[in-house]
Amino acid sequence: DAGVIQSPRHEVTEMGQEVTLRCKPISGHDYLFWYRQTMMRGLELLIYFNNNVPIDDSGMPEDRFSAKMPNASFSTLKIQPSEPRDSAVYFCASNLGGGYGYTFGSGTRLTVV
Amino acid sequence: GIQVEQSPPDLILQEGANSTLRCNFSDSVNNLQWFHQNPWGQLINLFYIPSGTKQNGRLSATTVATERYSLLYISSSQTTDSGVYFCAVVRWSNYQLIWGAGTKLIIKP
Numbered sequence: 001d002a003g004v005i006q007s008p009r010h011e012v013t014e015m016g017q018e019v020t021l022r023c024k025p026i027s028g029h030d031y032l033f034w035y036r037q038t039m040m041r042g043l044e045l046l047i048y049f050n051n052n053v054p055i056d057d058s059g060m061p062e063d064r065f066s067a068k069m070p071n072a073s074f075s076t077l078k079i080q081p082s083e084p085r086d087s088a089v090y091f092c093a094s095n096l097g098g099g100y101g102y103t104f105g106s107g108t109r110l111t112v113v
Numbered sequence: 114g115i116q117v118e119q120s121p122p123d124l125i126l127q128e129g130a131n132s133t134l135r136c137n138f139s140d141s142v143n144n145l146q147w148f149h150q151n152p153w154g155q156l157i158n159l160f161y162i163p164s165g166t167k168q169n170g171r172l173s174a175t176t177v178a179t180e181r182y183s184l185l186y187i188s189s190s191q192t193t194d195s196g197v198y199f200c201a202v203v204r205w206s207n208y209q210l211i212w213g214a215g216t217k218l219i220i221k222p
Contacts, residue, residue, distance in 0.1 A: 031208065043199075045209045056207040089154060102146065102210065104156040 006092050006105035013112055018080040021108045023092030024073055033102070034067055034077050035091040043091070049075065082112045115140045119200055119213035126190055127221050134185040134216045136200030144203040145176050146210070147185050151196040159185070159198075190220045 005024040013019050025032045034046040047057040052069045060067070064083070069075040079086055092105045116139040126132055138145070147159040160167050160174040162183065167174050171191075176183040187194055197217050201210040 033208075035210075042214070043210070043212050045207075048208060056209075058207070059209075091156060100144065101161045102158055104148075104158070106155050109154070 004105035025094030029094035117213040142202040148199040
């Protein structure tokens with residue numbers, strides 16, 4: 001298996017633009033998680049899905065952030081409009097059961113200028 | 114809530130040395146994982162180890178759940194072992210990983 005695949009690896013965008021991050025989980029994994037990592041706050045859970053259904057989005061910082069999982073093999077995290085404080089590394093992770101054996105993607109390094 | 118503490122915060126070693134990283138957690142957990150974040154930012158799952166001992170090559174981990182700690186052993190360190198090692202436990206209410214602050218390991222050639 002190719003693991004969790006994220007794209008793009010790097011994204012530089014101007015403030016106010018829409019940004020879409022993509023994730024393909026490991027086939028057969030029922031849970032998908034979006035995390036954000038910054039120097040100040042470390043790794044934060046933004047949202048997670050179980051069987052394509054959003055279960056907990058309490059970590060989504062504000063309404064500018066949205067996430068979808070239209071099918072078992074694809075998820076997106078969208079920021080609209082983007083702001084400089086959104087600059088961070090965004091990780092997608094998946095696993096078979098909610099608390100077991102997380103596999104992380106390579107991350108997307110987002111820079112908003 | 115659950116607190117996760119790692120020590121030491123920083124560790125600098127020469128290539129070939131052995132090291133022990135520690136993770137203490139404040140409450141009973143059913144799930145503990147060790148991750149390595151390499152200098153390129155990739156997060157690699159090293160061990161899922163709620164209790165007992167596991168080994169994978171030069172790395173091994175032991176969790177003593179009753180005493181609420183876990184240890185990660187790295188033997189014969191290589192420069193590629195450099196990076197940050199994180200310990201994380203799961204909050205079962207929302208499957209959120211509760212992360213320690215990490216141990217930054219630098220292996221000098």
